[in-house]
Amino acid sequence: MEKYGIGQPVRRKEDARFITGAGTFVDDITRENLAHAFVLRSPYAHADIGRIDTSEAMAMPGVLAIITGADWIAEGFAPMPTKSAVQTKIDGSKLNQPPRHPLAIGRARYVGEPVAFIVAETRAQARDAGEAVEVDYEEREAVTDPAKAIAPGAPRIWDDIEGNFCLDFELGDRQATDKAFEDAGHVVTLELRNQRVTAVPIEPRGAIAEYDSATGRYKLHNATQNVHANRAAFAGVLNISPDELHHIAPDVGGGFGAKNSGYPEPPLLLHAAKKLGRPVKWINDRNESFQSDTHGRAQDSKVELALDEDGKFLALRTATIGDIGAYCWTIGPFTPTAGSARTQGGPYYFPAMYYTSRAVFTNTMPLDPYRGAGRPEASFQIERVVELAARKLGIDPVELRAKNLMPADSLPRKTPMGLDVDSGDFPKVFGRTLEMSDRAGYAQRVEASRERGLRRGFAIAPYLECTGGSPKEFAGVKFAKDGTLTLSVGSQSTGMGHETSMPQILAATLGLDIAKISYVQADTQATPIGGGHGGSRNLEVGGSAVVTAANEIIGKAKQIAAHLLNSSAEDMSFADGAFADVKTDQSVSIEDVIAASLEQARLPGDMEPGCLDTGAIFEREVISCPNGCHAAEVEVDPETGAVQVVGYWVVDDFGTIINPLLAEGQVMGGIAQGLGQALLEEIIYDPESGQLVTGSLMDYALPRADDLPAMEMEFFEDAPTAKNPLGVKGAGEAGCCGAPPAIVNAVLDALAGDGVTHIEMPLTPQKIWRAIAEAKT
Amino acid sequence: MYEFRYHRPETLEDAAKLFSECGDPLFLAGGQTTLPVMKQRLASPSDLIDLGRIPELRGISLSGDTLTIGAMTCHEDVARSADAKSAIPALAGLAGDIGDPAVRSRGTLGGSIANNDPAADYTAALVALGASVHTPSRVIAAEDFFTGMFETALEEGEMIVKVAFPAPRSAAYVKFPNPASRYATVGVFVAGTREGVRVAVTGAGPCVFRAGDIEAALEGDFSADALRGVSVSPDGLNSDLHASAEYRANLIGVMTRRAVARAS
CATH class of the missing domain: 3.30.365.10 (Aldehyde oxidase/xanthine dehydrogenase, molybdopterin binding domain)
Known part of the structure; x- marks a missing residue:
C-alpha cells in the first residue's frame, strides 16, 4: 500500500491506453446515421460579406444543411459570452465588447473566421459543398499589428469602437513608483515582445452533437478542457437551460488553454443536430487549427x-x-x-x-x-x-x-x-x-x-x-458492492495524468488499493459543478476536494466501525487503512467497513446502505x-x-x-x-x-x-x-x-x-x- | 482530398498504358508530397498510378564504380545499404537524414527527384556526383534533368526507372535544416570526381545549381582554406520567412566549408 502514498512516483494508469492507441478521442466516437460538418472560413482578414449564395452547394450530393450568419441571426440566438475577470476600464466604464456569434455577421474580421456551416452525409461532401458556396466579399484594409491598430487613421475593425480599443488597466502605486524612478541611481529600460504563439495540441478540436427529440435534450462530446463552463456558454447562446445539455469530454489530446474556451463550432453542431434530427460530427484539420485555435x-x-x-x-x-x-x-x-x-x-x-x-x-x-x-x-x-x-x-x-x-x-x-x-x-x-x-x-x-x-x-x-482558474471544485466518491469505487472530479486532465494522481490521493487518504478506484471526469452528469482545466488548478482545488471528500468518508466510516466494534465513534482512530478502538485496541479494516456500509444489517439504525457515498466541494480562498x-x-x-x-x-x-x-x-x-x-x-x-x-x-x-x-x-x-x-x-x-x-x-x-x-x-x-x-x- | 481512381500496375508497360488512358493521372511513388498536397486539395488527379509493385523499379546494386538505385527504393533502404555505404557513404548519409523515419520508410529516390522540390536533398547529390537518370527510353544527365522549380526534363508520362551514381574519390553533404520543416534551407554536396571537383547547392535557389566559383577555388586545393575570399552572391537566391537571400548566401559558404572539411 505504501507505494501508492503521497509523494510516490506512481506510474500513469492511463498510459497503457494512450500508448497502445486504445484511447477514445472525439474522432474515435461514431453514431448511427452520423452526418458530418465542414466550416467554411473567411479567406480574408477583413471583408464585408455581401450575398451568400448556397443554391449550388445545397444541390450537391449528400448535402443536408447550410447555415449562414443571416440564418443564425434569424434564429434569435445570443452572442457568445466573455467572462474575463476584468470587465472595466481604468475610468470605470465597461470594456468595449463587440458581439461574437459563431458565424461572421456581415463582415469577416480575421482569416479563418467561420462564414458558413455545411452539413452533409460525408465530410468530403460537406467540404465539396463548401467550395461551391458563393460568398460576395468586399475586402477592407486590415490591421494586424496592435501598435498600428491604436494609431490614428488605423482601419476600424468595429464601426462603433474607436481606435480598436478594448480596455485599459492599471495596478500598483503609480505615484510611489514614479517617485522611486525620480530618485533612482540607475534606470534601465527595455522594450520587448512576448510574441504570438499557438498551442498546437496533438489532437485537433472536434465535437459530436446529438439531439433527442423525445426528451428535448442535447448531448455534446467535445474536445474541450471545460465541460461545465462551456455548457453554460452554449446553453446561453441557444437560449436553453444548461440542464438540457449533457456535455462530455472524452480523452482529450492536449489543450494548454487552446481548448478552454467557448468556440463557435459546438453551438452550430447542436443547432444542426436538432434541425436535422441526426448526430453531427465535426473535426478540425491541422491547417484550420492554426487559423482557428485561440x-x-x-x-x-x-x-x-x-x-x-x-x-x-x-x-x-x-x-x-x-x-x-x-x-x-x-x-x-x-x-x-x-x-x-x-x-x-x-x-x-x-x-x-x-x-x-x-x-x-x-x-x-x-x-x-x-x-x-x-x-x-x-x-x-x-x-x-x-x-x-x-x-x-x-x-x-x-x-x-x-x-x-x-x-x-x-x-x-x-x-x-x-x-x-x-x-x-x-x-x-x-x-x-x-x-x-x-x-x-x-x-x-x-x-x-x-x-x-x-x-x-x-x-x-x-x-x-x-x-x-475556477476557485471551486467538486469530488464525489461512490462505493460498489464488488469492493471498487468511483471517484468523480470536476477538474479535467487533457494529458496531465489525473486518472493516476487523483486516485492516488484518495487511495493514500483512505488506505485503499489504487487499483480499485476508477476515475471519472469531464462529464456534466457526473459532477454537479466542475472548473475543468486551467491555471494549474487541479491539485490545488481538485486534489483538495478529494481530501475533503475522503475526510468526510472517514468521519462517516468511524460511525460504522464503532457500530461493528460495539464502540463509539469518538473512540475510533484511523490509520493505515484500519479503524481501531483507542481503548480496546480492537480494529476493523476500511474494506470491511465499506462492505458493511452497503448492507443494512451491518449498519447502525440511522444509516442506510450507500451512506459512505460522498460529494464534497473545496473552495480556495487565496x-x-x-x-x-x-x-x-x-x-x-x-x-x-x-x-x-x-x-x-x-x-x-x-x-x-x-x-x-x-x-x-x-x-x-x-x-x-x-x-x-x-x-x-x-x-x-x-x-x-x-x-x-x-x-x-x-x-x-x-x-x-x-x-x-x-x-x-x-x-x-x-x-x-x-x-x-x-x-x-x-x-x-x-x-x-x-x-x-x-x-x-x-x-x-x-x-x-x-x-x-x-x-x-x-x-x-x-x-x-x-x-x-x-x-x- | 477529392475522389480519384487508384491503380497498382505490376509492369512498366502496364503503368505507361494506364497513364496514356487516364484523363488526368499522376504516378504515385512514396506519396510523401503527392498525398499531403492531395489532402489539402491542391492537387486533384483523376487517377493515381501506384508504382510500388513494379519489380524493376526497386533495388540497389554496385557494379564496378557505379552505384545504381531503383527509382522506387525508399530512403531508409539507401541509408542502410552496404553497397551505398561503401561506394558513396555521403549519399547513404544524406538518405538517412531526410525527414523522419516515417518519411524515410515511404519516400523514394524517384519520387523525390521527379518532384524536384527546391529544398530536397537528393537533387544536390545527383548533380554533384554527375549521376544519370534512366527512363524506359533514355538516359538523362542529372544537370540536364533538373530544369527549374518543381520542373524536370521528364516528358508527360515518362517514368524514372533508376539512377546511376559514379562513385567519387571523396564526397560529403552538409545541410542547414529549416527549423520548422527540416527541409534544407541550404544543403551543399561536394564531390571530388574524375571530372574534377563538383559542388551542388540545394535549398538556396529555385532549383539545385552548381557553384562554379567555389568549384574553381577548390580545384587546385581541396580544403576549407581554399574557400577564404570566395564570396557567395545573394542574387537570385530564395528569400522567405526563415532565411533571407543574404542569410542563404552565408549558409552556402559555411555549409561548403564544412562539407569540404568532412570530405577531405
Missing part, C-alpha cells in the same frame, strides 16, 4: 527598472499593449491585464511597482489563455530587464539577482501587485539551482565550446507565478504561488546562428509533491513549450493582407525531441502552502515561466562578447546571425 501571448511591453547606486531594486514600471485579436473571445481581455499584472517583478523584493496595459483589437485570430496566461510574459519581462541591468551596471547577473530576491524572512508578504506570497525560500532555491549547474566547471566548458568554434552562454532565471528557478547553458554557432541548449537545471517549489513522475512531466512539457517560445515558434500574419503566414507545421516551428536538452530537476518541498489541505502550489505552467528567460538570456550571454544586447523571440538562427553581423558594423 492564440496566446502577443504582448509588446516597455519595462523599466529603477535601482539604487548599489544595485538594489527600487521600482518596476511596465506598460503593455496586448493584442487580443478581432473579438474579446472568452477571457481574452484578462491575460494582458490582471493576468500579466499579478506576478510582475517575479520573486524580487520591490518596494514599488506599477503596471498598466491596453488591450487592442486587430484583424487576427483572437487570443485566449495559453499555458501561463500572463505569468510567462511577466517572468520574461522582469528577467530580461534584470539581465540587461546587470550588463549595463557591470554587475554579475547572478549576483544582481541573488541580492534582490525576497528574503525567506520577508514572507509572508503581499507584493505591490497584491499577490499573497505565503511560503517559499527563494534564495535557497536559487542557490541550489546554481549548485546543480556546476559553475566551477563552466570556464572549462566555455573553452571547450570555443575550440569547436562555438560560443557558450549561461543564464539563471528564478520565477514566481500563481495559480488560477491562489497559491508556485516558484522556482531555471538555469540554462547554450551553445551558439556564430556562423549559422544555430542554438543548442546543452545544459538545463531546475528547482521547483510546488509545495508538497503528490507524484514526482507527473510533476517532472509537467515541468519538462512546460520547458519544451517555453523553449519553443524562446527559439522557434511564432504566429505571423502578413502586415498588408492579414493572411496567416505560419499556417502549417512546414512554417510554424515546433520543438522536436532533439531540440531539447537533458534536464536535471529537483523539488524543494520544505515550504508547503497552508492555503489548501494538501500544501500544493500548482505545477502545470511553471516550466513556461522559467524557460524563455533562462534560454534567451543564456543565448545573449553567449553573444555578449559580440556586442549583442537584445534579440526578440523567437531567437531563430537567422535573427542571431543577423544580430552578430549588425553588432560588428
Whole structure:
C-alpha cells in the first residue's frame, strides 16, 4: 500500500491506453446515421460579406444543411459570452465588447473566421459543398499589428469602437513608483515582445452533437478542457437551460488553454443536430487549427527598472499593449491585464511597482489563455530587464539577482501587485539551482565550446507565478458492492495524468488499493459543478476536494466501525487503512467497513446502505504561488546562428509533491513549450493582407525531441502552502515561466562578447546571425 | 482530398498504358508530397498510378564504380545499404537524414527527384556526383534533368526507372535544416570526381545549381582554406520567412566549408 502514498512516483494508469492507441478521442466516437460538418472560413482578414449564395452547394450530393450568419441571426440566438475577470476600464466604464456569434455577421474580421456551416452525409461532401458556396466579399484594409491598430487613421475593425480599443488597466502605486524612478541611481529600460504563439495540441478540436427529440435534450462530446463552463456558454447562446445539455469530454489530446474556451463550432453542431434530427460530427484539420485555435501571448511591453547606486531594486514600471485579436473571445481581455499584472517583478523584493496595459483589437485570430496566461510574459519581462541591468551596471547577473530576491524572512508578504506570497525560500532555491549547474566547471566548458568554434552562454532565471482558474471544485466518491469505487472530479486532465494522481490521493487518504478506484471526469452528469482545466488548478482545488471528500468518508466510516466494534465513534482512530478502538485496541479494516456500509444489517439504525457515498466541494480562498528557478547553458554557432541548449537545471517549489513522475512531466512539457517560445515558434500574419503566414507545421516551428536538452530537476518541498489541505502550489505552467528567460538570456550571454544586447523571440538562427553581423558594423 | 481512381500496375508497360488512358493521372511513388498536397486539395488527379509493385523499379546494386538505385527504393533502404555505404557513404548519409523515419520508410529516390522540390536533398547529390537518370527510353544527365522549380526534363508520362551514381574519390553533404520543416534551407554536396571537383547547392535557389566559383577555388586545393575570399552572391537566391537571400548566401559558404572539411 505504501507505494501508492503521497509523494510516490506512481506510474500513469492511463498510459497503457494512450500508448497502445486504445484511447477514445472525439474522432474515435461514431453514431448511427452520423452526418458530418465542414466550416467554411473567411479567406480574408477583413471583408464585408455581401450575398451568400448556397443554391449550388445545397444541390450537391449528400448535402443536408447550410447555415449562414443571416440564418443564425434569424434564429434569435445570443452572442457568445466573455467572462474575463476584468470587465472595466481604468475610468470605470465597461470594456468595449463587440458581439461574437459563431458565424461572421456581415463582415469577416480575421482569416479563418467561420462564414458558413455545411452539413452533409460525408465530410468530403460537406467540404465539396463548401467550395461551391458563393460568398460576395468586399475586402477592407486590415490591421494586424496592435501598435498600428491604436494609431490614428488605423482601419476600424468595429464601426462603433474607436481606435480598436478594448480596455485599459492599471495596478500598483503609480505615484510611489514614479517617485522611486525620480530618485533612482540607475534606470534601465527595455522594450520587448512576448510574441504570438499557438498551442498546437496533438489532437485537433472536434465535437459530436446529438439531439433527442423525445426528451428535448442535447448531448455534446467535445474536445474541450471545460465541460461545465462551456455548457453554460452554449446553453446561453441557444437560449436553453444548461440542464438540457449533457456535455462530455472524452480523452482529450492536449489543450494548454487552446481548448478552454467557448468556440463557435459546438453551438452550430447542436443547432444542426436538432434541425436535422441526426448526430453531427465535426473535426478540425491541422491547417484550420492554426487559423482557428485561440492564440496566446502577443504582448509588446516597455519595462523599466529603477535601482539604487548599489544595485538594489527600487521600482518596476511596465506598460503593455496586448493584442487580443478581432473579438474579446472568452477571457481574452484578462491575460494582458490582471493576468500579466499579478506576478510582475517575479520573486524580487520591490518596494514599488506599477503596471498598466491596453488591450487592442486587430484583424487576427483572437487570443485566449495559453499555458501561463500572463505569468510567462511577466517572468520574461522582469528577467530580461534584470539581465540587461546587470550588463549595463557591470554587475554579475547572478549576483544582481541573488541580492534582490525576497528574503525567506520577508514572507509572508503581499507584493505591490497584491499577490499573497505565503511560503517559499527563494534564495535557497536559487542557490541550489546554481549548485546543480556546476559553475566551477563552466570556464572549462566555455573553452571547450570555443575550440569547436562555438560560443557558450549561461543564464539563471528564478520565477514566481500563481495559480488560477475556477476557485471551486467538486469530488464525489461512490462505493460498489464488488469492493471498487468511483471517484468523480470536476477538474479535467487533457494529458496531465489525473486518472493516476487523483486516485492516488484518495487511495493514500483512505488506505485503499489504487487499483480499485476508477476515475471519472469531464462529464456534466457526473459532477454537479466542475472548473475543468486551467491555471494549474487541479491539485490545488481538485486534489483538495478529494481530501475533503475522503475526510468526510472517514468521519462517516468511524460511525460504522464503532457500530461493528460495539464502540463509539469518538473512540475510533484511523490509520493505515484500519479503524481501531483507542481503548480496546480492537480494529476493523476500511474494506470491511465499506462492505458493511452497503448492507443494512451491518449498519447502525440511522444509516442506510450507500451512506459512505460522498460529494464534497473545496473552495480556495487565496491562489497559491508556485516558484522556482531555471538555469540554462547554450551553445551558439556564430556562423549559422544555430542554438543548442546543452545544459538545463531546475528547482521547483510546488509545495508538497503528490507524484514526482507527473510533476517532472509537467515541468519538462512546460520547458519544451517555453523553449519553443524562446527559439522557434511564432504566429505571423502578413502586415498588408492579414493572411496567416505560419499556417502549417512546414512554417510554424515546433520543438522536436532533439531540440531539447537533458534536464536535471529537483523539488524543494520544505515550504508547503497552508492555503489548501494538501500544501500544493500548482505545477502545470511553471516550466513556461522559467524557460524563455533562462534560454534567451543564456543565448545573449553567449553573444555578449559580440556586442549583442537584445534579440526578440523567437531567437531563430537567422535573427542571431543577423544580430552578430549588425553588432560588428 | 477529392475522389480519384487508384491503380497498382505490376509492369512498366502496364503503368505507361494506364497513364496514356487516364484523363488526368499522376504516378504515385512514396506519396510523401503527392498525398499531403492531395489532402489539402491542391492537387486533384483523376487517377493515381501506384508504382510500388513494379519489380524493376526497386533495388540497389554496385557494379564496378557505379552505384545504381531503383527509382522506387525508399530512403531508409539507401541509408542502410552496404553497397551505398561503401561506394558513396555521403549519399547513404544524406538518405538517412531526410525527414523522419516515417518519411524515410515511404519516400523514394524517384519520387523525390521527379518532384524536384527546391529544398530536397537528393537533387544536390545527383548533380554533384554527375549521376544519370534512366527512363524506359533514355538516359538523362542529372544537370540536364533538373530544369527549374518543381520542373524536370521528364516528358508527360515518362517514368524514372533508376539512377546511376559514379562513385567519387571523396564526397560529403552538409545541410542547414529549416527549423520548422527540416527541409534544407541550404544543403551543399561536394564531390571530388574524375571530372574534377563538383559542388551542388540545394535549398538556396529555385532549383539545385552548381557553384562554379567555389568549384574553381577548390580545384587546385581541396580544403576549407581554399574557400577564404570566395564570396557567395545573394542574387537570385530564395528569400522567405526563415532565411533571407543574404542569410542563404552565408549558409552556402559555411555549409561548403564544412562539407569540404568532412570530405577531405
